[in-house]
Amino acid sequence: MGLSARHIIAASALLSLGGCSFATDALFPIFGDDEVSTAPPAPVASSASPSASSGEFRPAPVAASSGQFGLTAMDTGTFVNQKVSQFNSELNQLRGTLSVRNNQLESIRSQTVGNASAYHGMVGGIKSRLQVGTTPGNPQLMSQWRSSQEQLSRIEGDISNMNQLAAQVAADSAMSSYLLDSVRAAYSLTGAIDDDHRRLRSLEDEVNQTTVTIERLLNELTTDIGRQQQFVASERENLMELAGDINSGQLYGSQQTTSSSPQMASAAPGDFSQRRPLVVIRFDRQDVAYEPALYQAVSRALERRPDAIFDLVAVSPGSGSQNLSSGSARRNAEQVLGSLAGMGLPSDRVMLSAMASPTAQSSEVHIYVR
Numbered sequence: 001m002g003l004s005a006r007h008i009i010a011a012s013a014l015l016s017l018g019g020c021s022f023a024t025d026a027l028f029p030i031f032g033d034d035e036v037s038t039a040p041p042a043p044v045a046s047s048a049s050p051s052a053s054s055g056e057f058r059p060a061p062v063a064a065s066s067g068q069f070g071l072t073a074m075d076t077g078t079f080v081n082q083k084v085s086q087f088n089s090e091l092n093q094l095r096g097t098l099s100v101r102n103n104q105l106e107s108i109r110s111q112t113v114g115n116a117s118a119y120h121g122m123v124g125g126i127k128s129r130l131q132v133g134t135t136p137g138n139p140q141l142m143s144q145w146r147s148s149q150e151q152l153s154r155i156e157g158d159i160s161n162m163n164q165l166a167a168q169v170a171a172d173s174a175m176s177s178y179l180l181d182s183v184r185a186a187y188s189l190t191g192a193i194d195d196d197h198r199r200l201r202s203l204e205d206e207v208n209q210t211t212v213t214i215e216r217l218l219n220e221l222t223t224d225i226g227r228q229q230q231f232v233a234s235e236r237e238n239l240m241e242l243a244g245d246i247n248s249g250q251l252y253g254s255q256q257t258t259s260s261s262p263q264m265a266s267a268a269p270g271d272f273s274q275r276r277p278l279v280v281i282r283f284d285r286q287d288v289a290y291e292p293a294l295y296q297a298v299s300r301a302l303e304r305r306p307d308a309i310f311d312l313v314a315v316s317p318g319s320g321s322q323n324l325s326s327g328s329a330r331r332n333a334e335q336v337l338g339s340l341a342g343m344g345l346p347s348d349r350v351m352l353s354a355m356a357s358p359t360a361q362s363s364e365v366h367i368y369v370r
Helices: 003-016 079-132 139-186 194-248 291-304 327-342
Strands: 049-051 056-058 279-282 310-317 350-357 364-369
Touching (some): 079 139, 079 194, 139 194, 194 327, 194 350, 327 350
Antiparallel strands (some): 049 056
């Protein structure tokens, strides 16, 4: 794949998209303005890519230029010699920038591992409590659940930082490509002597090595971003299901439900058959304009009961156990939850749950008041 094609892939990946522990020494040494070398690159210790789902580093090696330029600086007095010195200075500046980029990536990856470890600890604590059973809708577990959401949002912040870093590395890649083209174009300049072309060849080799390093760094960033985005998306869904378990007071309580309809005997917080919904939003078409009516209903409910708690229930058509595995029901519930947050309703005033309804013709979201 050509260099320009890689640039296009990198640019598109930035909009949609951890990890290695690089060597702590400077990845790209700074060279003198007029020195050039053909010394082979020194090996870089293998390091690993971090995964938020595992909290471990599994680095992929990134090649780095190593040596000092070996040719003695000389002033041949030609215009080409001046261009060689200029290109050499630009290359040194680029390598210094890449060393900073490397340190930034290492810092982001370490932060992601810390956030992932904290997240798994919170979720593990909730599941351990649910495993032995607790009261339905336990407010302590709901508080821990909201903290887990916040911790997952921090990992999303790490992804955002990776995206910003990837954009910067993509710009470095474009600079490297421009520098390589400029060096190659200098061969055709008139008035050069043999030493000028010898230095140009050495400089071209060094720029090529730097270009390869930049591309590998960009590929690692792209891979890390994709991995973390997949993890966050999966855990968002798991948290929605965990909210249903908290409402039932036991781990995987929704799968243990034996009723084939939403009609149940008791009126526990997770049982909505005995309660009248404040709002019913039917997603039976595209772009349902529900927010005005939702805002009005919630505002009136808060006027009557300022300390009210709201149950947001994702309703899937059909019968069966309550769950949030239905893609459309989950997405619609997340959309309404975002609308409530945008209206200023604190997240600790909303409890999430799900159920199936044999009377529903499409995905629905019900809002109940406690």
